[in-house]
Amino acid sequence: MDIVEFLSERISEDExxxxxxxxxxxxxxxxxxxxxxxxxxxxxxxxxxxIVESARQSALAAMVSDTDPELGWIPQSIEWMEQSLYALALPYYDHPDFEQGWLRA
Structure with a gap:
């Protein structure tokens, strides 16, 4: 289960x-x-x-499809986006599907 799926399920449960x-x-x-x-x-x-997932997918697509050397910022941006998603997952740390690697933020 990826972080977006995990968060979507937890938020639906909260709702x-x-x-x-x-x-x-x-x-x-x-x-x-x-x-x-x-x-x-x-x-x-x-x-x-x-918003974050859309930006992450756009950055991944740009990174894969372009050889422009000016795109060196993309990996760091993707990392920041993932860290944002990990921060949103923190309240659910005790859920059985929570991955301990998400705590590294």
Missing amino acids: AVARTLLGDRAVSKSGAWYEQRLLLECEAKKRLIR
Whole structure:
């Protein structure tokens, strides 16, 4: 499982829990606020993952298809993008599918 797939699955799980709790009439107003906030955080993470993954794929495509010596920045940029994804995975460190190599960020 790659980091993007892992994050997408965890965020979907978080969203499902938040939606379930929002449907529970026993949840207090502060609890409902928190769950709404969690849903917004999930959406923000999904958007960030799409941006980073799009940039990463573009950089990989440029690196593979071009021999321009000015493209030396691409490997370092790809590393930064991966580090960003690893940082987003940190809250899920105790999940069985979490890879310890993602902690190297």
